[in-house]
């Protein structure tokens with residue numbers, strides 16, 4: 001609602017790999033509502049591709065890719081349409097969760113009273129220990145910080161494009177997190193090493209040597225496997241929560 | 253000749269931003285020369301020399317580095333011309349925020365980092381309010397929300413400037429900054445140009461080397477906290 005243009009799709013026009021060869025994928029459309037996952041070993045160029053999208057590159061980055069919005073070069077302010085989240089990001093401001101959210105909401109001209117509670121409630125569905133409006137943001141745990149950032153991006157930033165770089169180890173409910181982010185018809189692009197996240201998306205781009213090497217659609221077998229992985233993952237999550245909150249495991 | 257000043261607090265990323273951007277300028281064979289003004293010591297000269305470009309370093313010693321900087325602008329321009337530069341970029345010491353040695357008719361860039369605190373944009377005065385371009389660094393280590401709030405605080409004190417996010421580690425943003433630098437105005441001389449804001453009035457006994465504390469040693473332009 002605070003976005004000036006309606007983003008319908010992003011198009012990535014292929015550039016070059018690290019060796020200067022044309023990357024195999026020459027054109028890639030990502031439409032509203034899609035979650036796209038970038039996979040590939042460390043150093044294969046996932047972060048670089050996210051950075052190209054963030055910059056809305058026009059053959060002016062090392063990869064020489066071009067990124068279009070709704071089939072044209074985007075002329076507006078890209079920080080208004082793109083939100084980012086990565087493992088290296090932390091809160092640094094010396095303020096409480098409540099005051100911080102009010103500050104952020106008012107910077108976006110959003111009525112802050114209602115939204116503060118909504119953001120905290122949403123964040124608390126993602127992380128183990130509940131977040132309080134009176135907590136200082138810099139004292140939140142890694143998982144709590146990540147959860148609050150995700151809820152804040154979803155509800156206050158509300159950017160139509162969200163770029164996520166490897167957040168799976170943050171101790172949050174990652175499936176729920178992706179659901180929250182992709183809600184409301186956003187485009188979410190996630191670099192990940194986590195099989196659950198890879199298979200949850202309908203499509204994944206396989207990166208190799210700095211280039212987009214293949215685009216794979218999640219097949220029937222993988223979707224079946226996903227259900228197993230998810231319940232496996234849920235068991236892991238509840239086991240972790242249980243052990244963390246002084247639960248014990250007994251012989252049946 | 254293009255003459256560009258780049259200012260901002262210590263360690264905000266001025267040199268990192270410039271090194272990435274100069275690399276981009278060198279790709280197009282733009283002839284760049286860099287001046288660095290500091291107070292007591294700087295390694296920045298070496299970092300710029302590694303790019304293979306002409307570098308001049310001025311240390312102000314006992315003088316205020318910003319006064320020293322203004323007093324040497326014409327000399328630096330002459331030096332750059334002798335080195336066949338097409339663009340001179342001058343990195344300031346960035347020690348206090350009161351002075352803004354931005355020059356009317358020359359592009360003025362200020363660098364400010366996301367870690368410097370939410371009130372910094374309001375506090376730093378002319379260096380930010382008179383800038384043409386505000387480069388924000390270190391967005392890679394703070395949250396999306398903080399980046400948005402910080403940017404808005406800058407917008408409030410300088411509604412006109414182009415605001416540019418830059419990653420000093422990866423050089424993200426350098427292509428845009430190169431374009432801005434290449435479009436900056438040409439100058440032939442700096443003589444008779446003016447500063448965009450005045451420097452603070454000073455000249456008290458401490459300016460001339462006094463070290464003792466006490467009213468009887470304080471001569472000249474002295475302001476008291478309680479009158």
Ligand SMILES: Nc1nc2c(ncn2[C@@H]2O[C@H](COP(=O)(O)OP(=O)(O)O)[C@@H](O)[C@H]2O)c(=O)[nH]1
Pocket residue numbers: 260261262263264265266267268269389390391392393418419420421
């Ligand atoms: N994480 C991060 N570090 C940065 C960024 N820009 C600069 N730095 C680091 O900040 C420190 C100070 O940078 P420098 O360019 O020397 O600052 P200057 O004193 O303003 O010239 C260096 O260690 C840089 O690597 C950035 O965008 N992100």
Ligand SMILES: Nc1ncnc2c1ncn2[C@@H]1O[C@H](COP(=O)(O)OP(=O)(O)O)[C@@H](O)[C@H]1O
Pocket residue numbers: 016017018040041042043044045046047048049062063207209210211
């Ligand atoms: N297409 C490309 N052309 C040139 N350099 C690239 C390209 N893709 C990636 N790189 C460089 O390779 C390195 C590793 O890439 P990165 O995106 O960080 O990988 P990942 O996130 O998959 O670990 C980085 O220094 C990046 O700048």
Ligand SMILES: [Mg+2]
Pocket residue numbers: 046047048165191
């Ligand atoms: Mg990476």
Ligand SMILES: [Mg+2]
Pocket residue numbers: 266267268296343
């Ligand atoms: Mg420096």
